[in-house]
Amino acid sequence: MxxxxxxxxAAPARSVEALTEALAAPFDLSEVKFKPAVVSGNRAMALAYxxxxxxxxRLDEVLGVLNWKDEYTVLPDGSVKCRLSLRINGxxxxxEDVGGQSxxxxxxxxxxxxxxxxxxxxxxKFGVGRYLYRLPAQWVDYDPKRKTFVRAPALPxxxxxxxEAPAKPAPAAAPPPAPAKAPAAAAxxxxxxALHTLPAHGxxxxxxxxxxxxxxxxxxxxxxxxxxxxxVQAGVKAGFDADLAAWTGPAIALAVDETKAFExxxxxxxxxxxxx
Numbered sequence: 001m002x003x004x005x006x007x008x009x010a011a012p013a014r015s016v017e018a019l020t021e022a023l024a025a026p027f028d029l030s031e032v033k034f035k036p037a038v039v040s041g042n043r044a045m046a047l048a049y050x051x052x053x054x055x056x057x058r059l060d061e062v063l064g065v066l067n068w069k070d071e072y073t074v075l076p077d078g079s080v081k082c083r084l085s086l087r088i089n090g091x092x093x094x095x096e097d098v099g100g101q102s103x104x105x106x107x108x109x110x111x112x113x114x115x116x117x118x119x120x121x122x123x124x125k126f127g128v129g130r131y132l133y134r135l136p137a138q139w140v141d142y143d144p145k146r147k148t149f150v151r152a153p154a155l156p157x158x159x160x161x162x163x164e165a166p167a168k169p170a171p172a173a174a175p176p177p178a179p180a181k182a183p184a185a186a187a188x189x190x191x192x193x194a195l196h197t198l199p200a201h202g203x204x205x206x207x208x209x210x211x212x213x214x215x216x217x218x219x220x221x222x223x224x225x226x227x228x229x230x231x232v233q234a235g236v237k238a239g240f241d242a243d244l245a246a247w248t249g250p251a252i253a254l255a256v257d258e259t260k261a262f263e264x265x266x267x268x269x270x271x272x273x274x275x276x
Contacts (some may be wrong), residue, residue, distance in 0.1 A: 019088060022062045024127035026161045027054060032132070034153045036142060037225025038232055040243045044142035045210075046153035047225045048132045052116035055123045063087065070122075072115055080111075081273075082118035086126060097121035097220075098273055124220065131159055133217040133224050137210040198252055205252050206244040212259065221266040227259065234258045 031054045036044035059068045067087040074080055075098065083096040099117025101110040124130050141150035199205035209228055217224040228244075235258075236242050240251040247255065 014089070016088065019062065020127055023058065024130060026131060026159050027058070027129070028161060029155065032155065032159075034149065036147075036149075038228050039142060039144060040232075042142055042144065042150075043139050044149065045225060045228065046138045046140050046149065047223075048135055048153070048155070048159075050120075050129055050132070052119050055120055055128055058128055059086070059123070070119060072118065074111075074114075078111070078114065080114040080118040082115070082122040084119065084122035084126070093126075095122055095125040096273075097125060098269075121220075133220075134214065135159060135224070137214065137228075198256060202243075202245040202247040202252070205247055205255055209244065209255065209259065216263060216266060221263070221270055227262055230262050231255050231258045 027050055031050055032048055033050065034046040034048055037047035038045045063086055069085050071083040071085075072080055073083075079098050079100050081096055081098045083094060085092050085094040087093075097118060099114045099119070099121055102113035102117075104110050104113065120129065124133070135156065138153055140153050142148070143150055199208055209231060213222075213227040214224060216222050216227055232242055232244065235244075235247065235251055235254060238251075238254055240247060240254070244255075
């Protein structure tokens with residue numbers, strides 16, 4: 001999108017706080033979709049996302065169609081870099097990020113997916129849809145043959161627009177105060193678990209891996225679910241079960257090594273994008 005020789009008038013001035021809040025606001029429930037990030041038997045981890053057109057609509061609504069522009073560069077490896085510019089109170093602010101191709105069989109569809117992914121990633125840097133990366137991991141029933149969720153995933157209240165969120169029930173009357181009791185002896189503090197220790201079993205591995213996956217996604221280093229998918233695929237390739245909860249000693253050690261390698265590679269890519 002090229003600049004016009006006679007640039008249009010900027011949108012009415014608004015405070016940066018108001019613009020930031022409007023850009024980052026949750027999307028309508030009808031606009032949020034889910035796809036399986038990791039499938040394990042008849043269960044799948046649901047990953048929330050929105051289409052690129054929803055991002056474009058948000059930019060139109062908040063800034064106006066004449067106050068944002070996007071430019072794209074196809075990189076040698078087939079990925080796409082998006083340079084997204086927003087005009088805020090008369091000043092152009094630019095941010096950029098790189099999107100990867102999908103796993104679709106058609107090359108044209110894979111390329112289109114890279115453009116869409118690049119726009120969404122760049123928009124996240126302005127706060128658009130960033131809350132979707134912070135949603136808690138959610139496993140729901142899944143039909144692997146039909147490739148559909150048996151039960152529709154739900155969103156937490158914080159991810160629902162105010163106009164659609166159900167009203168909170170009125171608080172119940174407080175019960176009368178209980179008779180005062182002698183203070184009980186304080187229980188000894190629970191032992192702290194060092195973060196560098198290996199998970200004791202598969203269930204703990206699964207919980208900690210999802211938490212770390214969400215942390216890396218929140219830092220913009222990957223898409224939510226990428227780390228979990230990488231570790232599960234590496235484990236299956238090594239002959240372990242696809243269910244993380246069933247993993248034991250050797251598989252857990254592999255998961256730790258793969259997590260370190262994944263994070264190192266993600267941070268390297270982020271550094272390369274930052275200096276590009």
